[in-house]
Structures are given as structure tokens and as C-alpha cells.
Amino acid sequence: MATIKDVASLAGVAISTASYALNNNPRISNETKEKVLAAARQLNYQPNGIARDLKSNKTNTIGLILSDLSGPFYSELIKGIQDVTIANGYDLIAVSSIGGKNSTAVKFLKEKRTDGVIVLAHNIDNKLIINAARKDMPVVLLDRPLDSEYVLNIQVDNEGGAYKAVEHLISLGHNEIIYLSGPNNSYDNLKRFEGYKRALKDNKINFSGRWLYQGNFTKEGGYHAAKVMLLQNDLPDAIFAANDEMAIGAIEAFKQAGVEIGKDIAIVGFDDIQLAEYVNPSLTTVKQPMREMGAMAAQQIFQALNGNFFTEPILLQTELIIRESCGSRKGK
């Protein structure tokens, strides 16, 4: 790789002159500038970004940390983020937090590899985030609240969304409503559970311990939980699944067992992933404004980078999307 030094010597100028010329500094005469640019072209010179980052103490890059780079769920979120980062002339790179302590995500958080970070990865712990967040490296947290300097909070109203979902189930006449739970260490899951319980309480339904099933936010978990319900021969009226993937897993299990969804049992999910519209029957669920969330997250980063730390946590509203899985229009 040719360096700026090579360019300078080929052009017969000093390194600093070459640097100025390459960066279009007006103090350089057109004549020398041309000479330098010609040399650069000839050597196929490309500035070394790492050296520049080191010198300028700035990377022009925003990092997005996801617990799993390959989730189907992030599509819209990423679009929202990307829109804003591009508009601001920044780069976006996505890294995974798989691997815990040794993950790329942790490395990016600790070393100064980006100018800002957006986190949606529950396996990254608070201490790390608090340590990483600095004035010139704001962190936006999407999956939990955390009150600390230089960390911004954006959240979806999980509690309210869950409330809406369960209320819908109750309005349809269901009384025995199972909560199909995500992992216990997930804040999102916790809030959804709270919303579920509040809806029961407001409708004078007593929560029963029997109504709690663990599904771990995965399709397999949902499938398995439904199987257990079937084996116990004790089907509830309805299920509120803490995310769509579990709901879809459960639907699969019930279909295999000949249970008619929407008639024998009602199911509501959470997230509104792309699949929700396509499963059969299509899934009633709570939609999160993912794209807006992404855009806001990026916006918050840039504002923070400009010194404006908006400290109040932002709460985004959800929307209940009614489809067929609770028994519906299409008469399923």
C-alpha cells in the first residue's frame, strides 16, 4: 500500500504539503495540488483510515450492537438507524454480542472504535455500558432503562402494549389466559408480564401460577410449552405470548395436535415480525414502531455528539394489530 509519504516523494513535495493537497486545503496552489493528485492517482493511493482515526480521535462511525446479528426482527430497526446515520455522513457497522466477554461487541464498547453505540442486546451488562459511555461516545439503550451519564434511553411501552393485548383477549370473553414468558433476565419480558397482570387485575381475574409457561423468546420454546399444555390435557382459553416467535411455535404445536386456533384457543403475540402476517392463521400481535425507534436512536446519538443530552427517557407507543389468531373476521 502506498502511503502519503510515497505520494509526497513522487510529487517532490513535503508530506505536509501532500496532506494539505489531498484534503483540498486552499493554502496549496493549484499547480502543486495537481502534481500531488497525479502522484496519488499513479500510486493508487488510499489514505489509511486507521491512522486518520488515531490522529483525529474520531471514527465517523456508529456501532449497532445486537445480541444476534441474524435475527429476523431487526430489519426495520436497522433501516431507521441507517437513514439517519447516512444523512449525517456517518458509517454504521453492526456487531454481535455473541460470545459474551470476548464478543466483538464488548471490544467495540471498551476500545474507542466508534463515536457512538446503539445497544439492543440483553447480554451486555450495565456496568460495561456505564464504563463505555463518555461525552464523545454516547450510548443509546434500547432494551432496558439505565440512568447514567451519557447514556440515553429509548423504550417501547411494553407494559401498555401487553395490557392492550390481554384486554383484547378478555373482551373476547376469555378468562384463563396463559402468559408464555421470555427469559427472566429480559427487561422487556418483565414489563410485558406486568402489563399482563395489570390487565387481569383490572378485570378482576386472579392470576394463577399455573398460567405461567417459559418459552425463552424462541420458536422452539413456544412449541415446547404448547406441547406441555397439550400433554396436561388442560388447555386454557387463550395465550398471551411475550413475543411472536414463541406464539408461532405454539401455533405449530397446536395445529399438529388438531387444535383449532382462533376457535379452540386464542393466541396473541408481541413484536409484529414479518412472519406474523403470514402464519396460518395470521397472528394478532402488538406492533412496535421499530423503524421510528431506530431513527430516534440515531438522532439521539448525533444530538448528544453535539452536546445536547436529552436526558428524559423516551417511551414509544405500541399498536394492537388484530388478525386471525383470536378468532376473527375471516371466521376461522
Added chain:
Amino acid sequence: MATIKDVASLAGVAISTASYALNNNPRISNETKEKVLAAARQLNYQPNGIARDLKSNKTNTIGLILSDLSGPFYSELIKGIQDVTIANGYDLIAVSSIGGKNSTAVKFLKEKRTDGVIVLAHNIDNKLIINAARKDMPVVLLDRPLDSEYVLNIQVDNEGGAYKAVEHLISLGHNEIIYLSGPNNSYDNLKRFEGYKRALKDNKINFSGRWLYQGNFTKEGGYHAAKVMLLQNDLPDAIFAANDEMAIGAIEAFKQAGVEIGKDIAIVGFDDIQLAEYVNPSLTTVKQPMREMGAMAAQQIFQALNGNFFTEPILLQTELIIRESCGSRKGK
């Protein structure tokens, strides 16, 4: 941020000593090592990764360039790549090529920001790749062939896969088979078209220009193409869509029009995305071994980094997944 200099002076040793101690160099006595580590802890020292990268001329990072970070399609591919990058102690970062010349992807390709790159983004052009590929920065190309030094090729047998799909349609008794095409500048699309034509030819069916519809690899494109077919009141026996998303879009349009898929018309897709299993009727399609592809790509990078350039292009086989969209078992 505390630097190694701060650590050294707090510990009362030279910078180099601090560096050695921090990096566990055995030449340092346990006593001084402890002193240095204590100082580092006290200052909450974190090495500056960028400085290290500059010095060592190595980033320990593999880049994955995708045309769209948010595609549903890459899930398995990423898993495959991640498995082997992690196993090799490297980091993986994903960047998008959206934005053309100014995209993050181009920046990563030109500047030396990773130790290797995997490309699946047809809007990155060959010249750029040829220029970027170096001995210490191999490039694996997943979406087209390119014979150049330090670039490795891994491909799916698009032609053969398409052939299988169309042959299947023909064996079911279909004669008028439309090709629902992806973008013309896509190599994958081109090869699929070739496979389609070969299958027709081998079965003595003459290809008709009327059978070519453009769908641009998007769901909307597929939907629109199907609408046009409907408007022309000239439905074919079958459709071979160059990817699943277009096939799904077409299915939607036909369903809306009351055309029964699998009976009035047969449809085959390509890719086997997650949705393919869930659409109604479920989609017969050609499955690509995405996870294997990812794993191979990463493996090739590391072999290349060790000086072993496997120059022969690798061709991965596809598999025809028969579901319901061509009329089938479930009697749809």
C-alpha cells in the same frame, strides 16, 4: 481516557514496561507486573484498539458486506460466518453497501479497516474489489465469479438449481412456464435464467418472449408482475420466480384475484427463505446451503491469511424443496 502512558507513570515504570506487563510478556517480574496491573485497574485503563491496529497493521476483524443489512435472507449465512470467525478469534462486523460510492462498504474496502472481506452485494463493482484485494486482505465473493489475485469465489449452483425447479414444473405437466426475473445486472439472476432455458430446451419447449416478466427480486415486483398477468387475462400454467420474495408477492396477487395456487397455477421460488414455509400455500422452492456457504467463506479467508489461496471456484449444490405451491400432497 487513560492511556498506557498514564498507567506507566502511575506505576512508576517506563511505557514499554507497562506495555509488556499488560501483554503478559514473561520478561517482566511478577512484582512489577502486579504494580502495573494495579495502576491500570485504578485508572480504568482500556487499550486504544485503533492505535494497536495501526501499529500492528492488523485489525483482527473480518468484514461482511451486504447490499442491505436488513434482509431476511442472510440469517443463516451470517451464522455460518460467525461460527468460524469466532472460532478463529476474529471479530465480525457487518456493513451495508447502501449509498454506493459513499457507502460504508466502499470505505471499508478501500481503507485498510479489516483483515478480510466477504462480499454479497451486487452494487459493489469488480474494479473496486480487484483494487482492494491484497495478500493481507483476501476478499471472498459470494455473488458472482471474478478471476483476480487474492479474490476467492464461492458460488451456489444457480443454473442447476433453476434447472431442477423448472424440470419439476414440467414433470407435473406444465408447458407454459413464465420466468419471473430478478434485476438484469444480477449474476445470480442470469444463471437462473440460463437454467430455466436449458430445462425448457431439454424438454423441447420453445421459450417465448411473452414468458419473461420483471420482478426485480422484490415482493412488490412479484406482486405487480402477477397483476399484469391477470390484467392480460392470459394466465400461464406455471411460474418460476427467480427468488422467493417475488414468488410470495405473486402469490398474494393471485390469492386476491381468486386464482387458486397449486391448482389454477403452479409457482416455484428460489432461496428457501424462512417465509417460504409459512406462506399459504407453502412455497416449493430451491434451497441454497447458506450456512455452509458462510462457513466456507470464512474458512477461505483464514486459509488465505495463512498463505493458502485456494484458487478453484467452489460450487455449492442446491436442493429442491417441494411444498404446496405446485399442487401437492396436501391436496390443495
Added chain:
DNA sequence: CTGTTAGCGCATTCAT
């Protein structure tokens, strides 16, 4: 075993 020193590639201050 520890310290001195040079240098990775670049931007930039200060002279000229």
C-alpha cells in the same frame, strides 16, 4: 529484568 527509542500513517502547528 527494565528503560530508551523508533516508527506505524496521518494531520497540524509553527517556521520560513
Added chain:
DNA sequence: ATGAATGCGCTAACAG
């Protein structure tokens, strides 16, 4: 308008 020199934070060759 141009050049010489410095330093970003780190590693490592070399000297002691």
C-alpha cells in the same frame, strides 16, 4: 505557498 517537526497510543527492537 511550502516544509520541518511533533504527536495521536501503542508495540518491539535494541541496549543496558
